Amino acid sequence: MKKNAKMKKPVAVEKSLSQKIYDRLNDCRYDVEYDYDRDSSGCQCYDYCRCSRIVNAKIISINIENIILDITDFTNNKILKYCIDRILSIGDINNLSNWEVNICNGYYGEEANGVSLDRNIINNICQKIDEIEKLSDIDKIKKVLEEEYGYLLDVIKPMTSAKIEVIKTSEINFPNDVYVKKLDIKRIDRYKDYLFPRGIVLKNGTNLRLIDGYHRLTSAKKNNIENIEVIILE
Numbered sequence: 371m372k373k374n375a376k377m378k379k380p381v382a383v384e385k386s387l388s389q390k391i392y393d394r395l396n397d398c399r400y401d402v403e404y405d406y407d408r409d410s411s412g413c414q415c416y417d418y419c420r421c422s423r424i425v426n427a428k429i430i431s432i433n434i435e436n437i438i439l440d441i442t443d444f445t446n447n448k449i450l451k452y453c454i455d456r457i458l459s460i461g462d463i464n465n466l467s468n469w470e471v472n473i474c475n476g477y478y479g480e481e482a483n484g485v486s487l488d489r490n491i492i493n494n495i496c497q498k499i500d501e502i503e504k505l506s507d508i509d510k511i512k513k514v515l516e517e518e519y520g521y522l523l524d525v526i527k528p529m530t531s532a533k534i535e536v537i538k539t540s541e542i543n544f545p546n547d548v549y550v551k552k553l554d555i556k557r558i559d560r561y562k563d564y565l566f567p568r569g570i571v572l573k574n575g576t577n578l579r580l581i582d583g584y585h586r587l588t589s590a591k592k593n594n595i596e597n598i599e600v601i602i603l604e
């Protein structure tokens with residue numbers, strides 16, 4: 371090998387999507403509110419106490435919407451945004467019991483330092499996003515549906531395209547009205563200002579069949595949102 375071969379100037383490598391998401395999920399200290407008590411029983415410190423311990427650390431709230439907003443902002447592909455949002459939801463990041471207050475030692479006793487989402491959950495989310503990012507839009511949707519429901523409906527398998535369309539909310543009917551009656555009101559309320567396509571719709575001629583997004587679509591109907599973005603499969 372030539373010793374003095376022209377060296378390529380090192381180019382700053384841009385972080386991959388999943389790396390950016392990994393970093394963001396590992397840095398949620400500004401999105402959280404928590405509370406704890408301090409226990410310095412048995413303290414014999416002179417002057418300042420250096421031995422107090424944090425007890426009863428409790429997360430009060432986490433601004434999940436803000437986290438999702440930041441993470442989906444890493445891409446412009448709306449279908450990918452939708453998939454990322456679904457993967458975060460499947461990963462159950464809304465569940466506060468998957469989070470923990472970080473406690474570390476300081477010179478004046480234990481200190482609380484932000485929160486952490488379960489490491490396995492973060493790794494899982496990033497791995498799935500890595501896989502999905504490489505797929506075509508239709509395969510992204512197929513993969514995410516498989517992740518959410520454990521299998522793919524036969525009717526979806528032959529679909530070859532996924533695209534975003536704006537349709538009238540009234541154009542879609544719920545194929546399963548029994549299920550609609552069982553929907554979780556809290557989730558419906560949370561989806562009022564949902565930022566991503568509200569669901570996945572199968573188009574067969576003029577018939578629009580809702581595949582995924584019952585809560586999100588119910589929320590649009592309930593809040594009289596006239597037009598919505600959906601992902602149409604054909």
Ligand SMILES: [Zn+2]
Nearest residue numbers: 413415419421
């Ligand atoms: Zn002390």
